Each structure stands twice: as structure tokens, then as C-alpha cells.
Amino acid sequence: MKTNTQREKLLNFGISMLALGIFPLIWFLTQAILFRELTDIVSRNVLMILGILVGSTFVFLLFFGMNKIVSYASKDSRDSLEARMFVGPTVFMIGLFLFYPAIRTIYLSFQDRYGTTFIGVENYKWSFTDPEMIVTIRNQIIWLIFVVFFVLFIGLIVGWLSDRLNKGEAFFKSIVFLPMAISAVGASAIFKFIYEYRPPPLTQIGIINGIRVSVDQDDYICANNKEIDGVYKTVGDENCLNPIGWLQQRDMSNLPFVQNLDLDNWFNSMIVNIPVNTILLMVIMIWMFTGFAAVVFSAGIKSIPNEIMEAGQIDGASEVRVFTSIVIPYIKSTIVVVGTYMVVTVLKAFDIIYVGTRGDLETNLLAVKMLDEFSKYRNIGRSATVAVLIFVCVFPILWFTIKRERDTAI
Amino acid sequence: MNRDSQKWYDKPFSKLILITIALTWIFPVFGFVLSSFRPGESIKRTTWWDAVASGEVWSELTLQNYSEIFFADGLNRSFYNSFAVTIPSTIIPITIAAFAAYAFAFMEFKGKNVLFLFVVGSMIIPLQMSLVPLLQLFKSGAEVFGVTIIPALDINGTYVATWFAHTGFGLPLATFLLRDFMMGLPKSVIESAKIDGASNFTTFFKLVLPLSVAGIAAFGTFQFLWVYNDFLVANVFLGVYNPENLVVTSHVSKLAVGAFGEAWHLRTSGAVISMIVPLIVFFSLQRFFIRGLIGGAVKG
Numbered sequence: 001m002k003t004n005t006q007r008e009k010l011l012n013f014g015i016s017m018l019a020l021g022i023f024p025l026i027w028f029l030t031q032a033i034l035f036r037e038l039t040d041i042v043s044r045n046v047l048m049i050l051g052i053l054v055g056s057t058f059v060f061l062l063f064f065g066m067n068k069i070v071s072y073a074s075k076d077s078r079d080s081l082e083a084r085m086f087v088g089p090t091v092f093m094i095g096l097f098l099f100y101p102a103i104r105t106i107y108l109s110f111q112d113r114y115g116t117t118f119i120g121v122e123n124y125k126w127s128f129t130d131p132e133m134i135v136t137i138r139n140q141i142i143w144l145i146f147v148v149f150f151v152l153f154i155g156l157i158v159g160w161l162s163d164r165l166n167k168g169e170a171f172f173k174s175i176v177f178l179p180m181a182i183s184a185v186g187a188s189a190i191f192k193f194i195y196e197y198r199p200p201p202l203t204q205i206g207i208i209n210g211i212r213v214s215v216d217q218d219d220y221i222c223a224n225n226k227e228i229d230g231v232y233k234t235v236g237d238e239n240c241l242n243p244i245g246w247l248q249q250r251d252m253s254n255l256p257f258v259q260n261l262d263l264d265n266w267f268n269s270m271i272v273n274i275p276v277n278t279i280l281l282m283v284i285m286i287w288m289f290t291g292f293a294a295v296v297f298s299a300g301i302k303s304i305p306n307e308i309m310e311a312g313q314i315d316g317a318s319e320v321r322v323f324t325s326i327v328i329p330y331i332k333s334t335i336v337v338v339g340t341y342m343v344v345t346v347l348k349a350f351d352i353i354y355v356g357t358r359g360d361l362e363t364n365l366l367a368v369k370m371l372d373e374f375s376k377y378r379n380i381g382r383s384a385t386v387a388v389l390i391f392v393c394v395f396p397i398l399w400f401t402i403k404r405e406r407d408t409a410i
Numbered sequence: 411m412n413r414d415s416q417k418w419y420d421k422p423f424s425k426l427i428l429i430t431i432a433l434t435w436i437f438p439v440f441g442f443v444l445s446s447f448r449p450g451e452s453i454k455r456t457t458w459w460d461a462v463a464s465g466e467v468w469s470e471l472t473l474q475n476y477s478e479i480f481f482a483d484g485l486n487r488s489f490y491n492s493f494a495v496t497i498p499s500t501i502i503p504i505t506i507a508a509f510a511a512y513a514f515a516f517m518e519f520k521g522k523n524v525l526f527l528f529v530v531g532s533m534i535i536p537l538q539m540s541l542v543p544l545l546q547l548f549k550s551g552a553e554v555f556g557v558t559i560i561p562a563l564d565i566n567g568t569y570v571a572t573w574f575a576h577t578g579f580g581l582p583l584a585t586f587l588l589r590d591f592m593m594g595l596p597k598s599v600i601e602s603a604k605i606d607g608a609s610n611f612t613t614f615f616k617l618v619l620p621l622s623v624a625g626i627a628a629f630g631t632f633q634f635l636w637v638y639n640d641f642l643v644a645n646v647f648l649g650v651y652n653p654e655n656l657v658v659t660s661h662v663s664k665l666a667v668g669a670f671g672e673a674w675h676l677r678t679s680g681a682v683i684s685m686i687v688p689l690i691v692f693f694s695l696q697r698f699f700i701r702g703l704i705g706g707a708v709k710g
Contacts, residue, residue, distance in 0.1 A: 025560075028574070032548075032563045035570035044487070044654065048494040051569045055498035059505050067611050082610045083519035090510035090585055091525055096560075097578025098532045100552070101543035108542070158431055161424045175432045178439075181692035181699075182685045183639035185659045189666040189681040190442045193674065203455060205674065207441065210457050224457060287435065319424075348536055351641045351659075355666050370538050371646070380542060387538040398534040 012077050019066055019085040024092035027062040031055070062089060102391070108384035115380040123385035133386075136364045139278055143285075143349065143365060148342045150286045152335060155293025160323060162294070163301045173298060177291030184288065184351035191284045192356065197245035200236025201225070209243035217241070249276035250362040277363050281356045285349060293338050300331035340401050347393050366390050446682045447471045450675035475679035484653060485680055488661035492638055492687075494569050495648075495657055499576035499637045500630055506577070507584035508626065512614050514585070515592035516600055526589075533582040541646050544575060548647070567655060571647040576637050584629050591625030592618060627698040635688050635699065658684040 035055065038047055066085040073081050112119050127133045162172045179187055196206030203225040204210040213235050214224050222240035223233035236242060244255065252258045252272050262268055304327065312322045328335070350367040353359050359368045366386055373383035441458050444467070448458065452470050461467035479485045513519070514526055548571050551560040565571045595618065603613045619626075637643075641659040648655040650664060662684050665677045692699055 029560070029563070032565050032570050032574070036563065036565045036568055039568045045490075047569070048490050051494040052497045055494075055569065055573060056501035059502050063505075063509060079517070079610075080519045083513045083517040083522075086509040086513035086517070086610070086614075087519075087525055089506045090529065090581055093506060093578055093581055094529060094532045096547075097544065097574065098535045098540055098582070099528075101540035101547070102535045104543040105539045154431065157427065161428050164424060165428070172428050172432050176435050178689075179435070181635065181688045183641065183659050183662075183688070185639075185641050185663045185666065186681045186685050189662060189677055190438050192666055193442050193445070193678070194438055196674075198672070203457060205453060205457050207457070207459065210459070224460070225455075226460060287438070291435075344536075348538065351663070354641070354645075355663050358667065367538055367642075371541070371642075374542055383542055387536075387542070390536050390538050394536050395534055402530060402533065 008074065008077065011073065012081065015069060015073055015081050016084050018069060019081065020088040020092060023062060023066050023069075023085075024089045027059065027089070028092075028096075031058050034058075059089075105384045105387050105391075108380055109388045111381045111384075113377075113379040113381055115384075119381065123381050126382060127385050127389060132364070133369070135362045136366060136369045139275070139362070139364060140347070140366050142275070142278060143282055143346050144343060146279075147282050147285050147289075147346050148339055150282075151289045151293050151342050152339055154286070154290045155297055155338070156328075156335075158290065158294035159297030159301055160327060163298050169298075173291070173295055175291075176294050179288045180292045184284075184349075185355050187284055187288050188352050188355035191280075191287070192247070195246045195280055197243050197248070200242060201234045204235055204243050208246060212241050213243055215241055246280055247277045247357055247363075248361055251275055275362060277357060277361055281352055281363060284352050284356070285346070289342060289345065293342070296334060296338050297331060300334035301327055304330050337401070340397055343397055344394055347390055442678055443682055445674060446475055446678035447473070448675065449474060450673065453674045453678075454672065475675040476683070479676045479680045480683065483676060483680070484656075485658070485661055485683060487654070488656040488658050489683070491569075491648075491655065492657040492659075495572045495576075495644065496634060496637045498569070498573045499580070500634045502573055503577045503580040503584045503633065504588075504626055504630055507581055507588050507629075508619065508622070509614070510585045511588035511592050512610075512618055514589045515595075516597075516613075516618075517610065529582050529585050533586070537579050537643070540575075540578065541642075544578075545646065548574075566647055567649055567652065569648075572643060575643050575647055576633075576640075579643070580633050580636075584633070587629050588622065588625055591622055591628075595621050624698070627695065631691060631695045631699040635691060638688060638691075 035051065038050060042050065063085070066088070067082075070078060070081045070085055108115050109123055110118055110120060112122075128137075158172065158176050162169045165172070193205075194207050196204075197209055198204060198206075200213075204213050210224050214222055216222050217239055220239045221228055221231070221233060222237060225234055226232070233240075241256070249255065252274050255276070258268070258272050308326055308330070309322065312326050317325065348367050349365055350371070353363060353365050353368045357363045359365075359372060364372070366389060370383050370386040370390065373379045373386060444462070445453050445458050448461070448467065448470055449472055452461065456464075456466065458467070461470070480489075510529070514522065514529075545566060547560060548563055548565045550564075551558060551562040553559065599621075600613060600617060603617055604610075608616070639659060641663055644657045644660050645663075648657065648660070650656065650660045656664070662677075662680050665673065665680050
């Protein structure tokens with residue numbers, strides 16, 4: 001009897017190991033090697049079709065195979081084994097692709113550029129003293145403050161006002177939400193077209209410079225390579241304004257309207273230091289995510305009971321007062337959730353910088369810097385350190401979110 | 411309350427603000443899309459707003475840019491690559507997560523809470539933490555204390571690397587969302603199926619999966635758009651230098667970063683093509699997408 005249960009236990013242990021580790025591992029290796037080999041053997045078109053058909057469904061073999069194995073177990077233990085087999089692959093994949101790499105990244109952040117020699121906290125010292133890193137961290141803080149603020153602010157306005165419309169609410173929300181569906185790469189391309197600079201006398205096809213060079217100067221007519229009243233006006237005319245490479249302006253010092261300022265004045269010297277290109281890149285992200293905030297807020301606003309709103313109206317509260325005293329307190333938790341989402345998204349912002357300026361001219365952010373250190377400067381230790389910095393910023397925020405969600409769920 | 415006093419808020423002023431915001435939002439897209447239909451020479455010679463003002467734009471509209479970017483420049487290949495990356499990267503995590511979600515929702519087993527905490531806890535790990543070790547893992551395998559756990563696979567630069575990466579990054583959220591959804595299903599139905607002698611496997615496939623279509627669609631739409639629009643993972647695991655490995659986003663980024671000089675006719679048309687698929691998915695599945703998005707607020 002006793003040996004029987006022990007054998008049973010051993011068998012169960014063996015099957016659990018199969019389900020949690022060995023089977024997922026075999027699946028992972030088979031799929032990896034199969035498609036690596038296929039990449040070299042078959043033509044590209046066949047590979048794409050095989051990838052879509054077989055690559056997607058190969059994972060079912062894993063579950064059918066495990067189901068077969070589990071069916072050999074005794075009936076009493078089958079339930080718990082099946083549970084393990086259902087959960088196993090998820091746990092395996094998360095362990096291998098998230099936990100193991102995270103621990104390894106923390107380990108690598110204390111290593112040198114090749115990831116082989118322990119150098120203590122050198123990388124962390126570097127990350128707070130290196131001029132490029134200081135600028136990167138400064139930018140990250142600017143982004144966090146301004147992007148999160150404007151997304152929430154404009155999102156609240158659109159969510160609130162569109163909810164108050166008698167018709168056309170869905171239309172307005174869809175327009176503002178639209179950028180959320182397209183890629184950040186596409187959005188950056190759109191805005192680069194707006195910020196476009198071409199050296200004079202070329203036509204300014206970016207609308208900001210296009211308008212700038214067309215502004216008349218004290219009765220002198222300027223135009224963007226166009227005939228006006230029979231006179232052909234070119235860009236770069238010495239009496240007119242010149243176009244500006246907006247994304248190349250790391251501060252305001254090259255812009256004409258600050259050149260006559262007295263820089264000893266603290267206010268003026270602050271103005272001069274405004275990072276123009278960073279602001280223009282932030283606009284892209286605000287443009288992308290405001291619609292998301294608006295849609296979520298609008299759902300929150302709809303959940304406010306009518307009686308509360310009506311009570312506000314009867315008391316004669318103004319529109320602004322209703323907004324600040326009823327709407328905002330009521331959807332506070334929604335604002336916190338969207339704010340959290342935005343903070344995390346900004347901390348991971350990559351595409352906009354990569355496409356916009358490639359991180360040059362003091363526009364870099366942590367996520368781009370992390371990849372730069374790895375692929376451009378070939379320094380694994382520092383790259384890992386920057387990743388850890390992102391993690392350290394994200395960790396407390398998300399931890400609180402998950403904790404709160406769990407609390408409200410219970 | 412009469413009807414009039416309910417409309418106190420619907421003032422012209424709020425409408426004006428909304429219309430201003432909407433116009434500001436649509437304006438960048440308008441000039442961009444319009445330019446994608448203008449010949450390259452015209453884009454450089456006349457600004458699009460001047461062309462609209464003079465009416466010249468209507469006579470020059472062409473699809474030439476689209477055929478050039480799609481066939482001559484090879485965006486068609488990037489387009490198919492995007493699907494070969496996106497579809498498995500959506501289906502694999504859904505499949506794996508659905509099984510786990512079922513177990514977390516309906517089964518009792520030892521260590522259930524610990525394992526669920528493990529899954530939820532992994533959502534706080536930003537994917538930046540995983541990129542470099544995963545690259546190394548895919549290239550030269552993994553060793554723990556001198557024991558080879560994973561052999562050298564050398565799969566960077568193939569589709570399968572992106573599938574695995576996206577699966578890993580998407581799984582915690584998928585499991586979490588699907589479990590939440592399955593918890594909302596009527597428990598009595600599942601229990602009666604078990605009493606009738608159906609195995610967990612059968613119950614899962616015949617009962618729970620069909621009932622969870624809405625939840626799966628919510629995550630699926632989100633994951634599909636996320637992967638399709640992703641540039642970082644494609645950049646790291648497929649690279650941007652081999653034209654055979656470009657996906658749509660990396661192709662457009664290459665155009666936009668400036669490798670093509672002033673080829674705005676290609677940049678615009680390429681970016682517009684890249685937006686078509688997400689817009690179709692978005693408009694047809696908007697309901698699901700927003701739900702997935704809100705749930706995805708904490709995706710790693």
C-alpha cells in the first residue's frame with residue numbers, strides 16, 4: 001500500500017515535470033528549430049504562408065500531446081495534473097521570457113561592457129553623471145510631466161464636452177481616437193511632414209515653415225516660391241523670414257525672436273533654454289494618446305448618476321463648476337488609471353524619438369538610450385542599467401495599480 | 411426638468427472648442443494623405459495647401475506613388491512579413507493563455523494562488539528588461555550553473571524569434587484578461603458539464619472557448635494592433651538592415667528617417683498603406699479594441 005502511494009507520487013511528480021517544463025521546452029525548441037531551418041530551405045512566400053498556418057497552430061500539438069500523456073495517470077490524480085498541464089506552458093513562457101531575462105538584466109547591470117566582469121555600481125554612477133544620460137533623464141522628466149498632463153487635460157475636455165453634445169458625440173470621439181489605431185512610426189512620419197525644413201530657396205512644404213516664410217514683413221510681401229501680383233517671391237528673400245529646422249533646435253538660442261533678449265534676466269535665460277525639438281516630439285505623443293483618454297473618461301462621465309448632475313444644475317452651478325466639483329471627483333479613479341497608463345507608456349516611448357530625431361540633438365529618452373547603448377555603443381552593462389532604470393520607475397506605479405485593482409475586486 | 415434647461419450645456423462655445431480640437435487633430439492627416447496622391451515633383455514644387463487653393467491638385471492626383479512604393483520599393487514584401495509576424499504572435503499567446511485562464515478560473519490545484527500571482531506580477535516587467543537577454547538566449551542559448559538549459563538556437567532574424575518575444579510579452583495580460591472574462595461565465599453550466607462526465611479538455615473546447623469569444627476578441631484585437639504597429643521588437647529581433655526582414659513599421663521608419671532623401675511621395679504613400687490595416691481592424695472591432703486597451707493599461 002505504502003509503496004503504491006509512493007510510486008503514485010513519483011509518477012505524478014514525473015508527469016508534472018513533463019507538463020510544466022519538459023513539454024513546453026520541447027515545443028519551444030521544435031518550433032524554433034523547425035522555422036529556423038525552414039527559413040533557409042523554402043522560398044520567402046512559402047515561408048510566410050507556413051508561418052501563418054503552421055506557426056500559429058503548432059502550439060496545439062503541445063496541448064494535445066500533454067493531454068495524451070496525462071490520460072495515462074490514475075483517475076484520482078488526473079484533475080490536478082490536467083490543471084498543471086493547462087497552466088504549465090504559460091508559466092514556462094513567462095518564466096523564460098520575462099522573469100529569467102529580468103533577473104539577468106539586473107545581473108548584467110553590474111557588469112562591464114561585455115557582460116563578463118563584475119564592476120559594481122560603476123554603470124549606475126555613469127548613468128547619473130554622464131552628460132548624455134543627464135540630458136536623457138531630463139527629457140524623460142519633461143516628457144512625463146507635459147505629455148501626461150496634456151493628454152489628461154485635453155482628454156478630459158473632449159470627453160466632457162462630447163458627452164454634452166446632443167448629436168455627433170461618436171464622430172468627435174472617433175476623430176480624436178483615430179491616431180491611437182495607427183503606429184507611432186506612422187504618426188511620427190505625419191508630423192515630420194509638418195515640421196519639414198528645406199534649405200532656401202527650396203519651397204517649404206512643411207506647413208509651419210510654409211506659413212513662416214509667407215508672413216509679410218512691414219508692407220514687404222513674402223511668399224513660399226509663388227507669384228504674387230506678378231512678382232515671383234522666393235524663399236530666403238533677405239527681407240523675409242527664413243525657414244527653421246525645427247527638429248534641430250535643441251534650445252531657443254538660434255531662433256530669431258530670442259536673439260535680442262537680454263540674457264542676464266533670469267526669465268529670459270529660462271526662455272532660451274526651452275528645448276524646442278523635445279516639445280515638438282511630445283506633441284506627437286499627445287496627439288496619439290489624447291483620444292484614448294477621452295474615450296475612457298467619457299465612459300466614466302456617463303456612469304455619473306443623472307441626479308447628481310441635475311442637483312448641480314438646480315443649485316445654479318456653472319458649467320465649469322459642475323466639471324470641477326462633480327465630474328472630476330467622480331471619475332478620479334479613472335483619471336488615475338489613465339495617468340498610470342500614460343506614465344508607463346511615456347517611460348517606454350521609443351518609436352517617436354527613433355523616427356523623429358534618432359535621439360540626437362538632446363532629444364533622447366531612456367528606451368532609445370537603452371537600445372543605443374546595446375547596438376550603437378556595444379555596451380551591454382550600460383544598456384542593462386538603463387533598462388533597470390526604466391523598471392525602477394515603472395515598478396512602484398504598476399505595483400500600486402495591481403494592488404488597488406485587487407483590492408477593489410475583493 | 412424641462413427639455414430646455416437640460417440643454418444648458420450644449421452651448422455654441424463648447425461646440426466651438428470641440429470643432430477646433432477635431433480640426434486640429436484631423437489636419438495633420440489631411441495634408442499627409444493628400445500628398446500621398448500627388449506626384450513627387452509636385453509635392454516638392456508646390457505646397458499642398460497652395461495646390462488646393464489654386465485647384466491645381468485635382469488634375470494631378472495619381473496612384474503612381476502607391477504602385478511605386480508597393481512594388482518597386484518592396485513594401486508588398488514588408489506587408490506580407492507583417493502578417494507573418496502578427497498572426498502567429500496573436501494566436502499563440504491567446505491559445506496558451508486560454509488554457510491557463512481556464513485552469514485559473516475553474517480548476518482547483520495546489521499552488522494556484524502562487525502561480526496566478528506569478529502571472530500577474532510579471533506584468534510589471536517592462537519589455538526593455540527582456541530585450542537583451544532574450545537576444546542572447548535566442549542566439550547562444552542559456553546556461554544555469556554550467557548546465558545547458560537551452561541550446562544555441564540562432565533564431566534572431568527569423569519570424570519565430572518575434573513570435574516568441576511577442577508571446578512572452580503578451581501572455582500575462584492575455585491570461586489576466588481571459589481569466590477575468592471566464593470568471594464571469596455561469597459556473598453552473600461548466601459544473602453540469604463536468605457532472606455529465608465531460609473531461610476538462612472537452613469542456614474547454616466545446617463549452618468555455620465558444621462562450622469566451624468576446625473576451626478573446628478583445629485581447630486579440632488589442633494584441634493584433636499592438637504587434638502590427640510595433641517597431642521596437644521588430645527592430646531588435648528582425649533587424650532593419652536586411653530588406654527581406656522588414657515589416658511595415660520598420661519599412662516606413664526607414665523611409666521617414668531619411669534614407670530616401672526627400673522622397674516625400676514614398677514616405678506619405680508608404681505610411682498611408684501602413685495605416686490601412688489598423689484602421690480597418692479598428693473600425694470593425696472598435697468595441698473590442700477599447701475594452702482590450704483599457705485592460706491593457708498595465709501591459710509590460
